[in-house]
Amino acid sequence: MPNYNGVWSLSTQMQNASAWPVGPLSGDIGLFQRGTTIEHINIASTGNATDFGDRTADLYECGAVASSTRACWGGGQAYQVTIDYVTIVHLGNATDFGDLTVGRAGLAGCGSNTRGIFSDGTDNANNATAVNVIDYITIASTGNATDFGNPSQARIYLGAASSTTRGVFGGGYVSSGGVRSNVIDYITIASTGNASDFGDLTVGRNSLTACSNNTRAVFGGGRSSSSTYTNILDYITTASTGNATDFGDLITSVSQNGACSNSTRGVFGGGAPSSNAMEYITFGSTGNASDFGDLSFSTAGVSGTSNAHGGLS
Numbered sequence: 001m002p003n004y005n006g007v008w009s010l011s012t013q014m015q016n017a018s019a020w021p022v023g024p025l026s027g028d029i030g031l032f033q034r035g036t037t038i039e040h041i042n043i044a045s046t047g048n049a050t051d052f053g054d055r056t057a058d059l060y061e062c063g064a065v066a067s068s069t070r071a072c073w074g075g076g077q078a079y080q081v082t083i084d085y086v087t088i089v090h091l092g093n094a095t096d097f098g099d100l101t102v103g104r105a106g107l108a109g110c111g112s113n114t115r116g117i118f119s120d121g122t123d124n125a126n127n128a129t130a131v132n133v134i135d136y137i138t139i140a141s142t143g144n145a146t147d148f149g150n151p152s153q154a155r156i157y158l159g160a161a162s163s164t165t166r167g168v169f170g171g172g173y174v175s176s177g178g179v180r181s182n183v184i185d186y187i188t189i190a191s192t193g194n195a196s197d198f199g200d201l202t203v204g205r206n207s208l209t210a211c212s213n214n215t216r217a218v219f220g221g222g223r224s225s226s227s228t229y230t231n232i233l234d235y236i237t238t239a240s241t242g243n244a245t246d247f248g249d250l251i252t253s254v255s256q257n258g259a260c261s262n263s264t265r266g267v268f269g270g271g272a273p274s275s276n277a278m279e280y281i282t283f284g285s286t287g288n289a290s291d292f293g294d295l296s297f298s299t300a301g302v303s304g305t306s307n308a309h310g311g312l313s
Contacts, residue, residue, distance in 0.1 A: 031088070033258070043306060055084060061076055063303065068308070074118045102131055106120075130175045157256065162310055171205050182203065207256045211267070213266075215283070218234070218283070220268045251289055251290075251291065254271035257275070258304030
């Protein structure tokens with residue numbers, strides 16, 4: 001679909017009548033990204049994802065953050081500093097935002113309506129070293145990220161989610177010991193400083209994802225060993241600290257998936273070994289995920305975010 005921020009002549013409109021947009025998107029919009037592709041869903045309904053536009057580069061294993069108006073992606077293979085953004089209600093291609101403090105892949109993103117937080121990741125081949133970095137951006141402006149502090153444990157391929165005040169980070173691969181972590185730590189988004197211990201996941205795993213409303217964060221999927229993909233869903237209450245509790249199961253055992261959410265639903269999509277499935281949960285209850293629809297791509301390294309996640313309301 002064409003980017004319609006420009007001006008079309010009458011003749012162009014007539015020639016392209018079938019492609020002329022009916023107006024901006026509305027509602028709770030979830031975005032999933034992998035490579036150059038960005039797709040969108042309406043979180044409140046079910047159905048297949050639809051094309052949104054393209055990234056500025058072919059990137060995967062990125063961190064994703066969003067305000068109610070903008071979505072930003074940072075980093076990605078091969079160890080990029082790139083941050084780019086889209087305006088969520090307008091279909092179109094991403095625009096350059098600035099750079100991370102350290103180029104890396106396998107990082108995680110979360111935030112509030114003001115700040116986007118990018119944490120951890122790896123900056124070299126073969127996942128040899130985890131980066132002990134948390135940095136942040138002010139989503140409403142553009143520019144380079146600023147140092148925020150350090151995680152309690154440097155990890156790769158972790159999951160992240162947020163309330164309006166806290167960002168939480170769970171799981172991941174600890175390269176220094178070859179351990180799949182069960183650690184959850186947290187930050188206060190409006191300040192800067194090092195992360196603090198929150199508790200533990202029910203199962204240590206890497207390559208998981210997370211989503212939240214303003215009360216609960218749910219971690220989904222991941223790998224508990226080099227050959228074991230999981231369908232685990234576990235949750236925490238973000239305002240307190242403590243260990244995660246079993247929530248239910250995903251339909252598919254998967255890793256390196258993405259997630260997005262609104263105040264009532266979390267949607268998990270894509271991932272390894274080769275899934276294009278989207279599944280959803282209802283935050284207010286516990287139980288297994290249900291089918292939502294499909295993405296166009298079946299692959300790992302998916303990033304998700306929305307204009308209605310738990311950091312916004």
